[in-house]
Structures are given as C-alpha cells and as structure tokens.
Amino acid sequence: MDDIRKYKDGTGLAKLYFKIFPSRNKQVSPEDLQYWKEAKALYMASENWERLRQERITLSRGICEARTKDCEKYASDIHHISYVHIGDEALWDLRAVCRSCHKKVSRG
Numbered sequence: 001m002d003d004i005r006k007y008k009d010g011t012g013l014a015k016l017y018f019k020i021f022p023s024r025n026k027q028v029s030p031e032d033l034q035y036w037k038e039a040k041a042l043y044m045a046s047e048n049w050e051r052l053r054q055e056r057i058t059l060s061r062g063i064c065e066a067r068t069k070d071c072e073k074y075a076s077d078i079h080h081i082s083y084v085h086i087g088d089e090a091l092w093d094l095r096a097v098c099r100s101c102h103k104k105v106s107r108g
Helices: 013-020 030-044 047-059 099-105
Strands: 077-080 094-097
Touching: 013 030, 030 047, 047 077, 047 094, 077 099, 094 099
Parallel strands: none
Antiparallel strands: 077 094
C-alpha cells in the first residue's frame, strides 16, 4: 500500500474502503485490515471529523440515537451508518450513540 498519511483529511478514504472491502463476503488480509484501521484513525483525528462529530452530537441533544438494551442514554460516540461517503460525510450518514450501543451496532 502507499503512504497512509494522504488519508488524514479524508480524501480518497471511501475509495480505499471499497478497495479493501469490495463485499461483505470477501476475506480481508490482516495487513489490509490494519492499513484500513490506521487510515481511518488518521481521519478520525482530523479537525473535519471533530467538527462533524460535535455537530451530530448537538443535533441529537447529546442523547443516544440507538437506544438498545442497556443503553447509557448519553451519546459519546458517532456511528457511521455506512462508509459510502467516509471522508466527506453528510450528517444524515452519522448517528450519535453511547459506547454500549456503539459496540452493539458496529461490525467490529
């Protein structure tokens, strides 16, 4: 893979996601999975992501939008409904959730 730092601002991250995960049935190599996690983490540390995160929590009034069993009520995390637009997300593609619900609704 190429220099991971180019994903810091989110540019090209959706394309990378579909390259690594072309379908739910494809087995992903540990190396590709690690590369994805590192690229995503770089973006999640960006000012753009923090702005989106704060806006989504504000829209939810700080309340978890998943409300699964054992919900902690107050949102601390943001869940991507999909990664189709990661790096250029719209607020409707994100949900404010508590840590407990986030663990339940995430694939891993």
